Amino acid sequence: MQQEQTNWAIDVMLENLRNLAENIYALKSLKFQAIKEAFYFHYENCQNYRNYCDISGFSPDELNFFEDLSKIPLLPLNVFKAYKVLSVDESEITMISKSSGTSQKFSIVYRDEITLRRLEKGLFYVLDQLVSGFNKGYVAMLIPPPDESDTWMVQILSRVFPKYFEDGDYFIKGGELDFKGFLQKLMDPGTRRPRHLFGPPFVLLKIAEIMKKRGIALQLDEGSIVSTGGGWKMYEGNKIDQKDFRQMISGVFGVPVENVRDGLNCTEINTWMIDCRCFYKHIPPWLHVTIRDPENPEKEVPHGEEGLIAYLDPLSNSYPAFVLTDDIGRLAVAEDQKCSCGMSGPCLHSEIRRASGAESKGCALKLSQYLSIEGNGRA
Structure with missing residues (x-):
C-alpha cells in the first residue's frame, strides 16, 4: 500500500x-x-x-x-x-478514467489512491463554497450509478457525494430517467432538507421541459442548489443560452437564479471549478x-x-x-x-x-449517448 x-x-x-x-x-x-x-x-x-x-x-x-x-x-x-x-x-493504480470524443478516441488517465484522496479533500472544499450551512441535506443525482457508467464524472461523484451529502439517489438507471421516482422523492416530506440537484445540462433541461409541459412546479428549500457539471460545449451550433437555462430551472424548481450553478472539470485534471453567485x-x-x-x-x-x-x-x-x-x-x-x-x-x-476544429468530447457527451430521456415507461 x-x-x-x-x-x-x-x-x-x-x-x-x-x-x-x-x-x-x-x-x-x-x-x-x-x-x-x-x-x-x-x-x-x-x-x-x-x-x-x-x-x-x-x-x-x-x-x-x-x-x-x-x-x-x-x-x-x-x-x-x-x-x-x-x-x-501501474500496480498502484486504482481508477482508470476515460473521456470520449466524437472520434471515439479516448483520453485515458490513471489515478492512484494518493491522487484520489487529495481529489476528495479538494472537492469537499469546493463543495463547501457551494453548499452553505451545517446540514448538507439530500442530493438527487441525475447521472447513472457507477456500475452503469465509466465516465469520469460518474466515477468520482459516486465516490464523493455519498461521503459529503447526508442522503442521495441516482435517477438514471438502465439508460433511462426515472422521472416519476425523481418527483416523488423531491415531493416526499421525509426527504432530507435542503434538497439539491446535480446533473448534466441536457438532463435538467429535458426535465424542466417535461415539468413545464405538465404544469408541474416545485418549491425547493432555502439553500438548495441546482448544479450542472459542465457539458455546455456539446450544444455549440445549437447553443443554449445559460441565462435562459438558469431562468427556466429557477422557475420550475423554485430556487433563486443565483442558486443555479455550473461546474467545470476535465478528465485530465483532478480539480472542479464551480460558479459563485456572480457566475x-x-x-x-x-x-x-x-x-x-x-x-x-x-x-x-x-x-x-x-x-x-x-x-x-x-x-x-x-x-x-x-x-x-x-x-x-x-x-x-x-x-x-x-x-x-x-x-x-x-x-x-x-x-x-x-477551439476551432477541436472535437466535441467529455462526460456530458458520453452520457447523452447513453441516456434515453423520453419514452422510458417510468415517467
Missing part, C-alpha cells in the same frame, strides 16, 4: 485551506511550492514527461519564482490518447490556470484576453497533470484580486467554448 507523504506542500495546503482562506500571499506561496514539488516528482518518475521536458529545453533548475510556472511544459490532451502517462507503478468559475487555491496563445501555446496572453485554457494541478501523484486543453476561455479575476461575490482569488469567465 502507498504511504502518503503528508509533509508535501499540497497536503499541508489541503489541511489548512480554511485557515488560509483570505491570506492571498500565503496561498500563492503554497501554490507555487506545491506545483514545484509536483513538477520535480513527475520529472523524476515519469520518463515520458522527463523526455518531453528535455526536448522542450526546460529543467527543474529554472523553476524558482511564481512567474516561472508559465515555463512548465504542458501536455496536450492528445498525449493522453496516444500514450500511457504514469509517474507510479464566475472560482479557481481553487492549489490550481494554477493560465491562458495561452492558440498560435503559440508556450506564450501566455495578457490578462482578460481569450486563449487556450491550461492547467497546472498538483493534486495528481500518479501522472503529471500539467495540461493544455482545447477549450477557449479567459480569466475574469486575477490571482491577487477579489471577485464581486466577495471571495478572493482568480476566476474563469463563464463563457468557454471549443
Whole structure:
C-alpha cells in the first residue's frame, strides 16, 4: 500500500485551506511550492514527461519564482490518447478514467489512491463554497450509478457525494430517467432538507421541459442548489443560452437564479471549478490556470484576453497533470484580486467554448449517448 507523504506542500495546503482562506500571499506561496514539488516528482518518475521536458529545453533548475510556472511544459490532451502517462507503478493504480470524443478516441488517465484522496479533500472544499450551512441535506443525482457508467464524472461523484451529502439517489438507471421516482422523492416530506440537484445540462433541461409541459412546479428549500457539471460545449451550433437555462430551472424548481450553478472539470485534471453567485468559475487555491496563445501555446496572453485554457494541478501523484486543453476561455479575476461575490482569488469567465476544429468530447457527451430521456415507461 502507498504511504502518503503528508509533509508535501499540497497536503499541508489541503489541511489548512480554511485557515488560509483570505491570506492571498500565503496561498500563492503554497501554490507555487506545491506545483514545484509536483513538477520535480513527475520529472523524476515519469520518463515520458522527463523526455518531453528535455526536448522542450526546460529543467527543474529554472523553476524558482511564481512567474516561472508559465515555463512548465504542458501536455496536450492528445498525449493522453496516444500514450500511457504514469509517474507510479501501474500496480498502484486504482481508477482508470476515460473521456470520449466524437472520434471515439479516448483520453485515458490513471489515478492512484494518493491522487484520489487529495481529489476528495479538494472537492469537499469546493463543495463547501457551494453548499452553505451545517446540514448538507439530500442530493438527487441525475447521472447513472457507477456500475452503469465509466465516465469520469460518474466515477468520482459516486465516490464523493455519498461521503459529503447526508442522503442521495441516482435517477438514471438502465439508460433511462426515472422521472416519476425523481418527483416523488423531491415531493416526499421525509426527504432530507435542503434538497439539491446535480446533473448534466441536457438532463435538467429535458426535465424542466417535461415539468413545464405538465404544469408541474416545485418549491425547493432555502439553500438548495441546482448544479450542472459542465457539458455546455456539446450544444455549440445549437447553443443554449445559460441565462435562459438558469431562468427556466429557477422557475420550475423554485430556487433563486443565483442558486443555479455550473461546474467545470476535465478528465485530465483532478480539480472542479464551480460558479459563485456572480457566475464566475472560482479557481481553487492549489490550481494554477493560465491562458495561452492558440498560435503559440508556450506564450501566455495578457490578462482578460481569450486563449487556450491550461492547467497546472498538483493534486495528481500518479501522472503529471500539467495540461493544455482545447477549450477557449479567459480569466475574469486575477490571482491577487477579489471577485464581486466577495471571495478572493482568480476566476474563469463563464463563457468557454471549443477551439476551432477541436472535437466535441467529455462526460456530458458520453452520457447523452447513453441516456434515453423520453419514452422510458417510468415517467
